[in-house]
C-alpha cells in the first residue's frame with residue numbers, strides 16, 4: 001500500500017456500460033492496494049442502484065462484493081450520483097464503507113476533502129434540476145420503495161440515460177464542467193482548510209491546483225477509457241487503467 005495516496009473513481013455506470021467495464025473495474029479493485037491506501041467513489045459507479053430495507057439489486061453484485069472485500073483493507077468513501085443515490089444504510093451498515101447520497105467531508109488519504117457528485121449544481125440539460133429534486137424527494141423515494149423491485153428496476157431502466165450524451169453535445173459538457181470547476185474554486189476560497197474538492201458527473205477529467213495547495217479533481221469517467229485520479233500530499237494526477 002502506498003501511504004496517503006487516495007485513488008478516485010467515478011461514473012462507471014455499471015449496468016448501463018458494457019460488462020467488460022465491470023470486469024476491468026474488478027481487476028482494478030483487486031490491484032488497488034498497490035496504487036493507494038484509500039478509495040473514493042465519486043458517484044454513478046452504478047447505473048442504477050436502489051437499496052431496499054431487506055434487499056439489494058442482483059445486477060453488479062460482483063462490484064458491490066469487491067467493494068465490501070476491499071473495505072476490510074482500507075477506508076472507502078462513496079457518494080451517490082444521480083443514478084445511485086439510493087443506497088440507504090446498506091453501504092455503511094453492511095459493506096463497511098462511508099456513504100452519503102449527496103456529499104462527504106473529512107480526512108481521507110491524509111487530506112481534508114469535500115466530495116460531491118456535481119449534479120444539481122447546474123442545469124446541464126433541460127429537466128436536469130427537476131429530475132434532481134424529484135429523485136431526491138423523500139416522498140418519491142418512500143413511494144418507489146413500495147413497488148415490486150422488478151417493476152422498480154424496469155422503470156429505472158426506461159428512464160435510463162443516453163451514455164453518448166457527452167459525445168453528442170460536447171459544448172453542453174464543457175459548460176457544465178466549467179460551472180463545476182467555478183463552484184469548486186469558490187468553495188475552496190471560502191474554506192481554506194480544504195485540500196481538495198472532488199466531483200464526478202460531467203465525465204470531464206480535471207486535476208487543477210486552483211488555489212495554492214488546494215485542488216479540484218474530477219477523475220473523468222471509468223466508462224470513458226477507464227479513467228481514475230490519484231491524490232497525494234503533492235497534488236492530484238489523472239490516469240487511465242489498462
Ligand SMILES: [Mn+2]
Pocket residue numbers: 043044081082083117119200201202
Ligand atoms: Mn452523474
